[in-house]
Amino acid sequence: MNSGEQVDRQERILEAALGLLSRHGISGVNMRAVAREAGVALGLVNYYYEDKSSLIRAALHRIDERDLKLVAPDPASAPDEQLQKALRRVADPELLTTQHLSLRLHLWALAQAHEDFALINAAAFERYLDGLAALIGNAKPELSGDECRERAADIVVVQNGMWLTALLGVDEASIHRSIARTEQIAFAA
Amino acid sequence: MNSGEQVDRQERILEAALGLLSRHGISGVNMRAVAREAGVALGLVNYYYEDKSSLIRAALHRIDERDLKLVAPDPASAPDEQLQKALRRVADPELLTTQHLSLRLHLWALAQAHEDFALINAAAFERYLDGLAALIGNAKPELSGDECRERAADIVVVQNGMWLTALLGVDEASIHRSIARTEQIAFAA
DNA sequence: GTCCACCTTGAACAAGTGTTCAAGGTTAAA
């Protein structure tokens, strides 16, 4: 344990898996490549992650966490400011990177192919929807819970579209118009 | 050559690859599984498709073709009817099946991971955008070409979101509200 | 120092991968 770069090899292994997944897809994530990318021996990957599927499950959880932060309540701001920030965060340069979008895409694809990943993904999706609906509810207290969820669902459709389309390289202007559209849905009278 | 089921083994191989891809993702598409699914010998897959990647490229082209048909001009209808039909076709039960959506998703993921697939995909995306813009131009001749493409881009964002979100199992009502949103964008004054 | 629990290594194994190819089958024209 010295330079600070060396520590927490488990974290580096997970990070390596995330990097490989985003760059080369699931077929690029094999134990040897992960070990190489993390700079550790092959056996260590199986030491920290019992299975290959445990490793991928950990990656999935990591991404789901990151996405959930987008709709986390922020006590420092007023309700409608919170909602607006949350909606605009989706186009943050930090999140709209190929790395993150690509990860999301590959994880969606994985969830389509494997039941257990699908369950994790669906649960995270549900929590995201709840978080967004709650933000809407705070910003517009006159709406019923069902109306909030309805708007949240509609917004998520557009947001998912933005994420996906950003990957395909559609122009930035269209992304910003879509952001405006989500705000319109959220704040509609 | 007899029963009609037996013929065109090349087509059956491609169909088998598509089925496997949609159900199990790219890691489920291996030459042996494709051969088994198609009911042919292993060697025949490599006879008709030089490579595994040729096979996948063929699958990609097949799906791109299918999507392009959505915005194909239909001389039998009036321009704005054509546009409306095209926009509503996206939620057709035939297309909104898990099989087709799942295929699209896996192909997007593949395109993210492999440069050559990305090029094919990007070209098809461009053609889809052009097709949609043309339909809009016909229905609303007062719009400039740039305005048409702008609306087409915005619509595609929502459509991609619908496709993706439909896979995650969001409620059907939200899908239909999103369809309405695309019509609103298209026909806005 | 001695211990002990933990971390780290890479060789080894069995199973699966894409691809090749010699062998044989089928079809229709000559």
Added chain:
DNA sequence: TTTAACCTTGAACACTTGTTCAAGGTGGAC
């Protein structure tokens, strides 16, 4: 029937994969 072009087969190949495991390292408690 002979011929030739095409189709179809599955064994065999070299290579990659996930997983296991004996061996050794490390750091702190005693």
